[in-house]
Amino acid sequence: MTASTPPHLPKARLVAVGGGKGGVGKTFLSANLAHTLARAGYKVVAVDTDIEGPNLHTWLGVKAPRASLADFVSGRESRVENLLEETPHHGLGLLAATHGNLAAAQPSAARRAELLAALRELPCDFVFVDCGAGAHPANIDYFLVGDEGLLVLHPEPTSVENTYTFIRAAFYRRMQLAMQKHDVRECVREAMDQRNDRGIRTPLDLLRAVEEMDPEEGQRFAATMKTFRPRVVVNEVASTEDIKLGFSVRSVCRKFFGIEVDYVGYINRDRAVRDAILLRKPLTEVHPESDAAVYLQRVAGKLVEAARNAGSSA
Ligand SMILES: Nc1ncnc2c1ncn2[C@@H]1O[C@H](COP(=O)(O)OP(=O)(O)OP(=O)(O)O)[C@@H](O)[C@H]1O
Ligand SMILES: [Mg+2]
Structure with missing residues (x-):
């Protein structure tokens, strides 16, 4: 800077x-x-x-x-x-x-x-x-x-699990807001329930379901999907394995969700962070x-x- x-x-x-x-x-x-x-x-x-x-x-x-x-x-x-x-x-x-x-x-x-x-x-x-x-x-x-x-x-299984839950929830909410027809919005709402009767388990399943229901909404869905691009930061890394986590989140999202995620960086675990908060000042x-x-x-x-x-x- x-x-x-x-x-x-x-x-x-x-x-x-x-x-x-x-x-x-x-x-x-x-x-x-x-x-x-x-x-x-x-x-x-x-x-x-x-x-x-x-x-x-x-x-x-x-x-x-x-x-x-x-x-x-x-x-x-x-x-x-x-x-x-x-x-x-x-x-x-x-x-x-x-x-x-x-x-x-x-x-x-x-x-x-x-x-x-x-x-x-x-x-x-x-x-x-x-x-x-x-x-x-x-x-x-x-x-x-x-x-x-x-x-x-965080580079911990609990945090990774909740990250996927968050990405999924954010994606469905984004799609619900983007869809214009009532029955399609309803379908997105039902898909939010992971055990829904329609058999929709992933964002890619949902895309296919919407395309089948209504090709015009399907196109809108696919276009909105491209703009949904969360950017991941892994905080408190302590090893090379931790650093790699961002890349694996990116490939899991691409493979299983059809969602592109950017890995924008990591921050290491640093005692200086605690020193700064004790002073009520930014670390930087x-x-x-x-x-x-x-x-x-x-x-x-x-x-x-x-x-x-x-x-x-x-
Ligand atoms: N890179 C780091 N290295 C060391 N300690 C850190 C680092 N990042 C955060 N912490 C510590 O983790 C604690 C939690 O951080 P923070 O309050 O930013 O989390 P949060 O996600 O905003 O929490 P909440 O969900 O409660 O809002 C802080 O007290 C801070 O001292
Ligand atoms: Mg907070």
């Missing part, structure tokens, strides 16, 4: 950071990627959507956020810009998710859509959306709205020379490249 100010992007690029499992490093990545890009001269906003377990503000050194996404969810504030606050880091704003009403934690789907539309209009280069853990419909919707969906996983500020910070910068570089390519092909 260069230290001189880069040219700004024409429109905010939304990067959603999700994962099938809790504690895999979604917030660590959201905070540090956001900080890396802000340090490189981009204007960045980091958004915490994990209303049930918010802590992005702490990674960014904001002790007691003044406003929160919860104010938007409850209707106390209708303008997302009014909820943004400054962080100690130049060029990096925050939309926190603290003091939520736990009795009605998640916003309605309509309110979520309003929020996401507003985020797209923010006058900045990158918006990082830190999602809650797991395949809850709210998390999936936040993940799907990103121009990029970063999927974080406290230990920019650490291995984890160097790998983070590599992932950040790929996000910039993708944003520039998208801008030039728009």
Whole structure:
């Protein structure tokens, strides 16, 4: 990343950071990627959507956020810009998710859509959306709205298993939203039940079923399928085998789901991460020379490249 100010992007690029499992490093990545890009001269906003377990503000050194996404969810504030606050880091704003009403934690789907539309209009280069853990419909919707969906996983069987569950759930949700005819949408909904009576077990089975039901919807399905491209980051790697995991997730998704997944990088397990969070500061500020910070910068570089390519092909 260069230290001189880069040219700004024409429109905010939304990067959603999700994962099938809790504690895999979604917030660590959201905070540090956001900080890396802000340090490189981009204007960045980091958004915490994990209303049930918010802590992005702490990674960014904001002790007691003044406003929160919860104010938007409850209707106390209708303008997302009014909820943004400054962080100690130049060029990096925050939309926190603290003091939520736990009795009605998640916003309605309509309110979520309003929020996401507003985020797209923010006058900045990158918006990082830190999602809650797991395949809850709210998390999936936040993940799907990103121009990029970063999927974080740990090199452990439990995390890998939940990653496939998440990819499957996100894919079906994406297809349900893309299909226009009622009976086809219904078929996608039924396919979400893994033991459905139609015998649809994989996204490829579903594609065939839709093509048979309605060729026009089948074409739309195949076209949407091509644009569904989660980007995987393996966090806390400790061996060469761990690094290879991203490649095997990619080939399993291609072979069994017919879904293309990009492997954008890995971050090693590094004690410096804990040092940084104890100081409530981004790793990329406290230990920019650490291995984890160097790998983070590599992932950040790929996000910039993708944003520039998208801008030039728009
Ligand atoms: N690369 C790393 N090396 C060492 N420790 C790490 C690394 N990444 C994350 N951690 C540790 O893992 C813990 C969980 O990280 P984080 O809070 O980012 O996970 P999460 O996926 O956001 O969790 P949740 O699902 O609860 O939101 C952190 O406390 C952090 O110290
Ligand atoms: Mg988190």
